[in-house]
Amino acid sequence: xGETIMVLLVFFVLVLLGFIFYINVMKSNIExxxxxxxxxxxxxxxxxxMFLPELQCAFRNIEANDCVDIMKLSAAADIILExxxxxxxxxxxxxxxxxxxxxxxxxxxxxxxxxxTFQDKxxxxxxxxxxxxxxxxxxxxxxxxxxxAK
Amino acid sequence: MMKKRGQIEIQFNWIFVLAVGAIILIFxxxxxxxxxxxxxxxxxxxxxxxxxxxxxxxxxxxxxxxKIDVPKVNVEFDCDGFRVGKAFxxxxxxxVFSSFEIKTNELLTWTLDWSVPFRTTNFIYIIDPxxxxxxxxxxxxxxxxxxxxxEHENFHVILVNDANAEDLGHKKVRLVFFNGxxxxxxxxxxxxxxxxxxxxxxxxxxxxxxxxSLEFFRKKGNIFVAEGTSYYLQPSSLIGAMIVDRARLYNxxxxxxxxxxxxxxxxxxxxxxxxxxxxxxxxDSCSTYHSVGNLNLIMSASRSFxxxxxxxxxxxxxxxxxxxxxxxxxxCAMIY
Numbered sequence: 001x002g003e004t005i006m007v008l009l010v011f012f013v014l015v016l017l018g019f020i021f022y023i024n025v026m027k028s029n030i031e032x033x034x035x036x037x038x039x040x041x042x043x044x045x046x047x048x049x050m051f052l053p054e055l056q057c058a059f060r061n062i063e064a065n066d067c068v069d070i071m072k073l074s075a076a077a078d079i080i081l082e083x084x085x086x087x088x089x090x091x092x093x094x095x096x097x098x099x100x101x102x103x104x105x106x107x108x109x110x111x112x113x114x115x116x117t118f119q120d121k122x123x124x125x126x127x128x129x130x131x132x133x134x135x136x137x138x139x140x141x142x143x144x145x146x147x148x149a150k
Numbered sequence: 151m152m153k154k155r156g157q158i159e160i161q162f163n164w165i166f167v168l169a170v171g172a173i174i175l176i177f178x179x180x181x182x183x184x185x186x187x188x189x190x191x192x193x194x195x196x197x198x199x200x201x202x203x204x205x206x207x208x209x210x211x212x213x214x215x216x217k218i219d220v221p222k223v224n225v226e227f228d229c230d231g232f233r234v235g236k237a238f239x240x241x242x243x244x245x246v247f248s249s250f251e252i253k254t255n256e257l258l259t260w261t262l263d264w265s266v267p268f269r270t271t272n273f274i275y276i277i278d279p280x281x282x283x284x285x286x287x288x289x290x291x292x293x294x295x296x297x298x299x300x301e302h303e304n305f306h307v308i309l310v311n312d313a314n315a316e317d318l319g320h321k322k323v324r325l326v327f328f329n330g331x332x333x334x335x336x337x338x339x340x341x342x343x344x345x346x347x348x349x350x351x352x353x354x355x356x357x358x359x360x361x362x363s364l365e366f367f368r369k370k371g372n373i374f375v376a377e378g379t380s381y382y383l384q385p386s387s388l389i390g391a392m393i394v395d396r397a398r399l400y401n402x403x404x405x406x407x408x409x410x411x412x413x414x415x416x417x418x419x420x421x422x423x424x425x426x427x428x429x430x431x432x433x434d435s436c437s438t439y440h441s442v443g444n445l446n447l448i449m450s451a452s453r454s455f456x457x458x459x460x461x462x463x464x465x466x467x468x469x470x471x472x473x474x475x476x477x478x479x480x481x482c483a484m485i486y
Contacts (some may be wrong), residue, residue: 001159001162004163004166004167027262037199040199040203044202044206048206051210053269053270053271053414054414054417057228058486060484061486063269071421071483072421074174074424075417075418075419075421078420079416079420079451085259085412089241090242090243108333133482133484134425134428136483
């Protein structure tokens, strides 16, 4: 009887050790997965921001890729702010800024739903052409997309 | 006395072994069941995230058809998003036209832009490879819609004059009547009577390429029963009506599209105002081509999804198109 109890005790200790080892392995897998999801989310938000019809340049309704219409950009910032709930599921907790870097240096805040406290922040930089339809001039810019994770 | 003690000890030992064995079995069984459930939930969440990524990719590449291999799970689409098992993805701007429920391991996505007259959003169509789409009534509209449909082995579409098309073994059928051949109480075509009620749906299309009305029907026994009415604006929304099997889902997507149209139009309105102010400030006659009247008409009509507003949007879109051409002809900044 005593022997049986000892055998069972050893068995449960081994099972417990096995569980602890398994949980530690799972934890590191979860961390890797979490990082992957974070990166994918950042890319998705950046993609959605780049292809917003509210921003994209269009010539006879044919969109130009990697191009932002400066006239639309000025208008879109206020309108997106008024409809933030509508844009939340596309842009989530993120901050999108368009920075003109040549020939002039200017900054336009498009969307700001950043978290005051966050665990992680992924920033994506996308080179873009900033087009002014009135002057028919092009400028070089960077779209900065910061995605926050709680 | 000693024998009695030994006998009791043996019996007690057996009881003890049985009890402990049962406890161990129950413990490991519950661990396995819990692991299986959490594994299933984890897989569903993974699939939901993957689908979200696929929809993002499809949305930004209009005019494309993509075939995606997915695990064979039940994907349910509703007004506010889609669900895989317990995992739910909310979509405020629902722009996906799909059957309510799809269970397949090969999803087909197709994307078309919705432009009125400027691009407002891209519609994503989820094609069910188990569904057969039968377009009934060969006329200008049906042929135009049929020509738009991409050829793909998983997209089964035919254009016929007779609703009683041959059954080719598909699990579901979607009948699209362009010849007005269906009303509330109309008999189901003979070849489709044997199908389960949930697997046969129909829609009647009345109108032209730019706009028209829709009536949705479902099968009840051997007759069609009306499910609801709606409208379409532009061919891409008509194709959406062809793809969805529920009037409610179609209306949800169109209401979200109208909301998006309202927002995008307000951006164009402010843009046009800024351009007008600029040309005015330098005394350029281009300001003549940057009035916001047509954009205001589209903006006010896009507040609500109904037939009257659709006609107003079309009128505004045509006038805006002319205005845009005038601006281009006079080498002024284009509105869109």
